[in-house]
Amino acid sequence: MLSVTVEFLHGTFRADPDGTAHTGRLEHGEWPPSPSRLFAAFVAADGTRDRCRHTSGAELSVFVGAPPPVIRASTASEVHHQRLQPRFIVKQEGKAHGGTQQEYVGRIAVEVRPGVRVSARHPRVQYCWPIEVGEDDFRALQVRAARIGYLGCADSPVRVRVTDADAEARLVPTTAFEPDPSGEVAISVPAAGHLEALDAAFDEWTAEGGSVGRSQFPALINKERYRSPGAASTPSAKGGVAVTMVLRPAVSARRISQVTATFKAAVLKHYQAVHGEPLPELHGHGFGSTGYDTARYLALPDVGHAHAKGRIHGVALWLPATAPDGLAAAVRAAAARIARLDGTGINVGVEMWDGQRRPGSVRPSRWSGPAQHWVSVFPAIHERHRQVTLAEVSRWCANAGLPAPVAVRNSRSPLIAGAARLASVEVHRQGRPKRPFSHFELWFDEPISGPVVIGSGRQRGFGLCLPLGPPTAAQPRSHRG
Template structure:
């Protein structure tokens, strides 16, 4: 197994993951540092083709053909948005000269440095499950010793490449692992990457800075990864792509207004920044049945003795089938929202970026896994029929959730802080009213969330919280509503 260990010498890392730093819309830095960053640094360390001085370049072809590596990186990171600033630039002779007060014949340029990431542990390790020859290993070690930085030049690093025995591999649940159902998109080198880099270099050499074509799309190959702490993003049936902290927190009884205001803000902001919102956000334009829509979730404080059910955050859930580019755009839009104002709602927002408090606003609070899930907000019934296990399983099918082995339902809350609502606080004006209940679901095996069930799940009703594995207790019996 091939291992590359990257030590962040200043304890920070800065890179622009999607090319949005120059627009001023970048809210989150790249984390974990993509394998493509390391690959590009290895290429730059000794060049390619006839520019190689200490290697022959075959080790790069070997590395680009290797499968996507496991990535061991810190889970707790802090994203610091850096202030934009103006710098002076020299005006070319062919351009009309502009003047500044202090610098004659010079113009000003706006520089947006983006976001600096500070991890709790400033070490990243990449593990490729391949056998590497001694010659290739020595060449990679030579290149690694010549790497000065990763990402931007103000992220100095020290890189070490080595061969390790397979038995020393860290358990997969402690690292980012390639997974088609994962929620984190990471750029990795693929066969042909060297050819594209060489072509871009040749074009730049021939035409210089006049080349206007952006090579980023051609040099991007996204692979889905499963986070080492699934609570950071995803679920089996979808993923939370963005979460905002509300200040001050709001009463849980205002869930309808909070989620409606959040949805309106996202749609308006998307239209303003990008264009027409995708169908997953509003539901219009689908030609067939069976599609999933975004869930606009209110995140209450529940599940402990001092819980009061106040809404400390909002989050946007997207279905697993949603395109990565759409998810990235939606994430940027949500992170650009600075305030939510609506009927009974007035709160400033702050991007959730790994803060320990408030815990309710952390997406991981709603992921699990667990065998036992209890509603924080009541679930709205899908039909006017008796509530049976068969009917609950029907709801779960619609929500892409496994079938529970048993359930319990009550009109009142089933855990501390869970919000009990009046009919006027659940039903929308002018829409038909339906019964609603709090539920406790018990599964045979641990299930990973988020779990949101019932006909009001797009509005945040039926949001469930994992409450621990009660496998040693009798299964809950079914009761009336």
């Protein structure tokens, strides 16, 4: 096992988790410090390529090819987030301007928004990867660790050790954030292509200066689900979301078919340009009838509140758990090349979601639950020409990799504010069989994690459901509405 222990020498940690600190709206800092941030610190410690002075750089591949680590850190209840006040500093360049500083003739003041400082009960965090590392790589990582002076911002000095896990166990918290597809926390971890993306960012920053930011390199975004200490593991739909993107401007919900079809075509086009022929998991051809082993291209609408208009603000690509290793990273790299979705009736800009708070409908947590109560935002296409019963919908859920519901209600009309009311021509593809479609409300015995998508059109976004929070005492037990 590879163990990396980070000790915060001042007992505090300050970092910008999603690139929004400069807006002054950041309310919570990053906790626990992400493995991606630690990886970037290792990269910066001795550089890469011809900038390496004390190592070869080959040891960095240990992190890229490893599964997400277990993170032993203070729990959320043991962490205090202190929102720092903006301050003004003297601008260090430029000619004299109006409104200059009296103390510094010819200089102007610049507002700085420092973000949030995090103070944890335990000043140490440990990352444990269940992998074996060769002696040369292990020693090289120790050299890099000794050269790391801070993590996040420069006022967060650290001491980093690369050791055996058992040797550090008594020095770190016993609570741990565990990788779990049904977890409620999303934490950024290194993935294939991250080292190349960091090199590209460094090269551009060297040429262009401070105008270059990490938001310009969406390939660096790779978030995995974690279960925080004390949280119960919940059943989940098999697989996970590999790509989330924002549409600018938003699109009418009536164009869901065009949006998801154009998104799929763009992903396949750029995947083929970078990696060659797309795999069956992406295009959906060549499979049997197992139901949930192909990708789902989802449209993410604004729904569920009094002012919801149902417009599509983003798209997401869900991959099954059976997808080959590395496919998620390859798809993210391909999606990062997409600048516009241009198809039949669709021509909008698109960019990778980088963790920003708005639009809220694009946040993965909006669709992940866990919850017992779910309601459709796009109508689900019936899988067979049969009466809608609890047994029939349970069959659909099984085909989608979900447990059987204990109650279900269906309606031709939307069941939540902003949900799409579509005509037959907006649901069915030309030349394809036409089946009934309707909106659904589902209840399960236990909370499940999403995204929950049911019906025969789930590969193109139909049947997407929204979690409605904890169950109530008025939970219906009938199977039809």
